[in-house]
Amino acid sequence: MYSRKNVGPSKDNNIRSDAEVQDGYTVQQQEQYTKYLRKLKNDFEETWCKKKKYTFDFKEFDRVKTLGTGAFGRVVLLKHLKSYKLYAMKVLEKEKIVKMKQVEHTLYEKRILEAIRFPFTVYMELSFKDNSYVYFIMPFVPGGEMFTHLRRLGKFEEPLAKFYASQVILALEYLHFCNLVYRDLKPENILIDKNGFLKITDFGFCKLLQGRTWTLCGTPEYLAPELILSKGYGFSVDWWSFGVLLFEMNAGYPPFYANEPMKTYEKIVAGKYRCPSGFNSDLRDLIRNILQVDITHRYGVMKNGVMDYKNHRWFKGLEWESILNCRTQPPYVPKYRGPDDTTNFERYEDEPMKTSPICLYESEFFDF
Template identity: 85%
Template sequence: MYSRKGLGTPKEGPYRSDADVHDGYTEQQQEQYSKYLKKLKSDFDESWCKKSKTNMNFNEYERIKTLGTGAFGRVVLLKHVKSSKLYAMKVLEKEKIVKMRQVEHTLYEKRILESIRFPFTVCMEFSFKDNSYVYFIMPFVPGGEMFTHLRRMGKFEEPLAKFYASQVILALEYLHFCNLVYRDLKPENILIDKTGYLKITDFGFCKILQGRTWTLCGTPEYLAPELILSKGYGFSVDWWSFGVLLFEMCAGYPPFYANDPMKTYEKIVGGKYRCPSSFNSDLRDLIRNILQVDITHRFGVMKGGVMDYKNHKWFRGLEWECILNCRTQPPFVPKYRGPGDTTNFDRYDDEPIKTASRCQYDADFTDF
């Protein structure tokens, strides 16, 4: 198996359409859904402009165990002592953020997590800071990372890959509608809920985009050609990453990979990959239309937009509104023994959170 190093629902409730269900997705359905997305964007804009308030007493919470680690800190399972409600607390060390020049990205991530509300993305419950750290408190998603399950299964069977792919498409459509480019799509950044549905997490590279941007960020195997070539890019990079994700879900390994990152980049820029013999013709056609080096021919970017996905043959028979409202029976549901079960996460050594006696980097985190 190839290895790589490196919550909430909309405020107004489930989406409902008056359009008849068809095999595929009609213009009428998409028109009604666009009205729904406009309402979600209005909610996002309203939340973005609000100044967040946090009234959290850390003494009311108990740290259970570490769920994951990263370059800037760790994610810890947290329990409210009185209610027993569980949270995932992302602990980020100020010093590391400043040294790696990620202050702006961290502030962006906080505001984005506070503002987004979509079934297939995580969200922020609240946040706070102390002398040494900043903390993001989010709902606990107990099913673990998609990467963990992909590693265990080797690859996903087509119904499961299709189920996950449809949710990622809807999540990217929502984020792009809110003018957000995600820039770090990969199995490690997708969590599986106890119901079997997914939630995209880790918005550290996400930003509001007007026009183009040039920042080089993401995971090497998932970088789009235009990002590698420093041409300036937009939402197209997320659709390329989706194509890589789809390939990896169905094959068990990414389409572009080499031991040397520079050789990986050469393969990406050249658009050189080979589909396994297990891929059927519809899946091959879909991937071919996504992994287009020329963005003018890439699905999600062309005139048809997301409709090119929703009406593709590989998704034939899928009811998009049932997916959105979580009414489709998931092909796979993670084992979950009850509140606090963390068996779907890797084991990590727990480390104490040591807070400095004086406030560090106060000026850098004034707006936090």
């Protein structure tokens, strides 16, 4: 498998329509769904404006094992000693965050994880800090990363790729409706829950967007041309990344890659790629309309918005409302032997956390 390095609604809120979604998504259905998105956006904005305070006692939890590692820290599985409930705790080292100039991104990630609530995104239960670290505590998603399953299978069969793609589209639609640009879509940042549905995670590059932004961030193979060229960009970069993800799910490798990042960037800016022979005409057409260097012709940011996706031939027969409410039977469900099963995650060495006797970088994390 190709490898790379980094640079829901409740029952009461189920979206239903008299028409069955078989061959597309009607304007009326989208209007109804938009009302629901407005409610979610209002909820997001109300939470965004509140400063939350949490209480946390490590003595009430057992540190089970490390689930993953990254540039700034690690993710650890926690078990509550009384309720036996499991959590994923993201531990970020203050010193590394400051040295890598990621303080603003970390503070943004905290606020975003507190405020978002959608079936296909993770969220934060609570957060806290000590002298050396900041901590995000989130629900444990036991199915592991999409990347792990994609590497094991080589590529996804088309029904599974279509099932996953629909959830990513809905998640991006929600984030963009809340004025959030995600900027780091890739299989490593998508988790699979015990029932087979997706959860987008790692909001370290996510940003509340007003107008355009210019920051270069993300993973080389997934960067959009306008981001590489420092033209200033908006939500269009997420849809480009979705096109790369769609290609990789169906092919097993991304459309643009080379041994060096600069050569990868050259291929992206040129917009040249070759689809495998196994791609059918509908999939080729969908990818062609997403991987458009000219954003005025890119699906997701054109006049019809996400309706270009929901009514595309490749998604014919998909019931979007059933996907949204997690009523569709997933084509694949990860093996899950019990609440604390971590076999879907890679094995990592556990390292002790050494807390400084003095508070480090107090001013930088004053607002955390």
